[in-house]
Amino acid sequence: MNNRLTLCLVLLSILQIPKAAAETTAQCPGFLNHEFKKLHSSKTINLCELYKNKPLVIINTASHCGYTHQFKGLEALYQKYKKEGVELIGFASNDFKQAAKSEEEAATICYKNYGVSFTMLAPTHVRGKEANPVFTHLNEQTRKPGWNFNKYFISADGKHIKHFGSNTKPLSSKLETAVKQAL
Numbered sequence: 001m002n003n004r005l006t007l008c009l010v011l012l013s014i015l016q017i018p019k020a021a022a023e024t025t026a027q028c029p030g031f032l033n034h035e036f037k038k039l040h041s042s043k044t045i046n047l048c049e050l051y052k053n054k055p056l057v058i059i060n061t062a063s064h065c066g067y068t069h070q071f072k073g074l075e076a077l078y079q080k081y082k083k084e085g086v087e088l089i090g091f092a093s094n095d096f097k098q099a100a101k102s103e104e105e106a107a108t109i110c111y112k113n114y115g116v117s118f119t120m121l122a123p124t125h126v127r128g129k130e131a132n133p134v135f136t137h138l139n140e141q142t143r144k145p146g147w148n149f150n151k152y153f154i155s156a157d158g159k160h161i162k163h164f165g166s167n168t169k170p171l172s173s174k175l176e177t178a179v180k181q182a183l
Contacts, residue, residue, distance in 0.1 A: 027053060029158030031137035039092055039120040040107035047089065047134065050119060054085040055182040056154040057175070058134065060126040060145045061090045062098035063109045067149035071114035073170035077179070078118045080171075084183050085156075088118035091135065093126045096148055138163075153178045 028048035035046045050056070059074060078088045092099065092106055100106035103122055110116040126135040127144040135144075138152045142163035151164040153175060164175045 031134055032056075032154075032158065034133050036091075036124065036132070037122040039090075039110065039122050040103040041122075045119065045121075050087045050089060051158070053156050054087050055156050055179060056152075057086065057088045057179070058138065058152045058154065059088065059090050060093050060095070060135070060148060060150050061110075061120070062093060062096060062148040063100035063106045065096070065098040065148040067147070067166050068109070068114075070149050070170060071110060071116055075114060075116050075118065077170040077176060081179055081183070082118075086179055086183070090116070090118065090120040091126055091132070092121060092123040093148070094123055095125055095127050095145075098148055099123060151175050153182075155182055 028051050032047040032051050035044045037044050057074075057077070061071070062068065074088060074090070078086070090110070092103075100109060106123070107120075110120050124132045124135075126132065127139065131139060131144075138161060139145075141161045142152065145166075147166045149166045151168060151170070153162045153164065154160070162178055164173070164178075168175050170176065
């Protein structure tokens with residue numbers, strides 16, 4: 001074990017945080033080590049819990065957008081590769097004024113209308129000064145979303161990030177190729 005991990009484990013044991021959680025946090029890229037509220041839920045999740053050295057696809061989503069139908073393809077991508085460890089995380093956002101009027105409505109669109117089972121987070125900003133810390137990092141490393149349904153592929157080691165625009169379909173695309181190459 002390296003010195004940083006040992007120090008983290010000692011500090012977290014003092015705070016009575018389980019060793020497994022400490023190891024996950026210690027191995028997780030800093031830009032993912034943030035807690036977000038799940039869509040239409042009181043539960044929160046630290047993205048490091050999902051990461052666990054797996055490839056990630058992060059998407060900025062909206063409920064009333066010409067690209068909303070991509071939820072279907074994103075769910076198909078998730079179902080196709082989740083057993084191999086790929087995680088998808090949708091960040092609901094109203095930065096482009098295309099969001100549902102409430103989290104309840106957004107949840108209905110995602111979960112009921114499109115059968116989304118991947119992690120969806122409550123609305124947050126994805127660009128500008130108010131962007132959440134994950135998108136602040138993604139925007140600095142690649143480019144900020146110009147519209148809804150931009151996709152960011154993050155390698156399992158968290159060091160390589162590729163941006164795919166709104167027009168990139170989830171399946172049979174450069175995005176799926178990146179996912180396959182990472183596995």
